[in-house]
Amino acid sequence: MYSLPFDIELRRAQLLTRRSLLGSSTVSLGAFALGNLLKSEQVAAAAAGETKSEGLPELPHFAPKAKRVIYLFQSGGPSHVDLFDYHEAMDSLHGTDLPDSVRGGQRLTGMTSRQTSFPVVKPLWGGRRCGEHGTWISDIVPHTQSIADDITIVRSLWTEAINHDPAVTFINTGSQQMGHASLGAWLSYGLGRESDDFPAYMVLLSQGSGKNPGQPLFSRLWGSGYLPSSHQGVMLRPGVNPVLYLKNPSGVSRDSRRQLLDTLGDLNQKHAAAAGDPETLARIEAYEMAYRMQTSVPDLTNVSDEPESTFELYGDDARRPGSFAANCLLARRMAQRGVRFIQLFHRGWDQHISIKNQLPKQCRDVDQASAALVQDLKRLGMLDDTLVVWGGEFGRTVYSQGALGSPSAGRDHHGRCFSSWMAGGGIKAGYDYGRTDDFAYNIVENPVHIRDLNATILHQLGIDHERFTFKFRGLSQRLTGVEEAHVVNDILS
DSSP states (O other): OOOOOHHHHHHHHHHHHHHHHHHHHHHHHHHHHHHTTTTTTHHHHTTTOOOOOOOOOOOSSSSSSSSSEEEEEEEEOOOOOHHHOOHHHHHHHHHBBHHHHHHHHHHOOOOTTTTTTBOOOOOOSSSSETTTEEEEEEETTTHHHGGGEEEEEEEEEEOOOHHHHHHHHHHHHSSTTTTOOHHHHHHHHHHHHSSSSHHHHHEEEEOSSSSSSOOOGGGGGGTTTTOGGGGGGGEEEESSSSTTTOSTTTTTOOOHHHHHHHHHHHHHHHHHHOOOOOHHHHHHHHHHHHHHHHOOOOHHGGGGGSSSHHHHHGGGGSSSSTTTHHHHHHHHHHHTTTTTTTEEEEEOOSSSSOOOOOOHHHHHHHHHHHHHHHHHHHHTTTTTGGEEEEESSEOOOSBSSSSSTOTTOOEEESSEEEEEEEESSBBOEEEEEOEEOSSSSEEEEEEEEEHHHHHHHHTTEEEOOOOEEEETTTTOOTTTTTOOOOOOOOGBB
């Protein structure tokens, strides 16, 4: 046997990656293979300046009922017991210990797992039967009472998560584990954007008057996960600088910014054609979108063109940038400008202590504006094709956290059942769905897992959740995961 002399060029070629080898080759076969491997059509579109996100060609799977979603996410876990899920038996059960048979060996959080008793606490405020359907809604959300005939209340939502971060991550991304794409990112990826001047997915944050500060929220909740980064949510901040780094630096004119972007775009397009990195395409799109948003965002956030009747509808808080009411008004303005998925996160619902003091304040933050948004969309003829969702990551326990009747008492987390409401976008109006036991502790009729909720949202936008996938690490990833999920057809009009 003999060995070839050491060939440095051969050795170098052996060390080349497949992508580098094909990319550096001038052989037509190699160029052809590279083009197929790296989705050359997408690269060519970028080179032609066609960077607008059009979505997947196969979507929608069927005719949609909704064009857009406004998700009013109440972070911290609103008390379904006090707001939407009253049972007459609670009056006589008040003060008694929650039976072990009802609790059923449930895993409790560290806040109440060491309590020696679990006294039942009926709703701390009165309520009334509202609308033609006679839906019970608490008196601490009187404006929500007024839209009872426009909404469906789902009382039988449930989740396995018992702590905030995994629970919020689960309902927003379909998994308790980090790294998955958010609902808004999925919709941006699948359906694209309707507007040239705004991203498909925009996010607004506000802090409530209940628990302050509320539970932390992380940008991964509106992140793109394994999807291209151009589909992550764009967060608008209150004040004079809604999007960081959007303004031109001092001494840089809009014309010079345009010239800079054109030159940078040319370089990035050449790199995309040579290397085929999808993130290069996302970078081009982000630069172009930021340039257009320099004019579109100030117009969006300048509400001086709104009539006085708008502020009477949404409340005086709508004049205060960063408040939930102001964000609801901005959500309506975004919807009018073609933003497909708008998500408001409102913190402060984590009433472990002082619920009697905290919860009414928290409700005052959101009640009028939430109802106003539904009424405003209806007035504008937009409610039929706008799906509005209101709710949090889980509910609260019927039993007291802390001594019964103590001013410092509250309610612990509860994922076995909780309530949310939906309006517009092909959802039944004036309806309630699902039923819990007399303790509002376990579901006895029509359970709706949070996967089912997400499947239903996708369905209203014309998407079959089982066919809507993205290949990642050898798996066909879905928003609804690998476990069974169903569209809640009973609540659809």
